[in-house]
Amino acid sequence: MDLRVLxxxxxxxxxxxxALKNILPVALEQFRKNELIGKFFDR
Known part of the structure; x- marks a missing residue:
């Protein structure tokens, strides 16, 4: 592993x-709002 690569x-x-830290909560919120997915996980 070259130092320049690091x-x-x-x-x-x-x-x-x-970016992931900022996007994940928003994505999870959208995921929860999706009724189809919500019903799927509510069983």
């Missing part, structure tokens, strides 16, 4: 983690 990947990984 230097490039580290910020990308951080950005991806930050």
């Amino acid at each position: 230097i490039v990947l580290a910020p990308l990984m951080l950005a991806a983690a930050w």
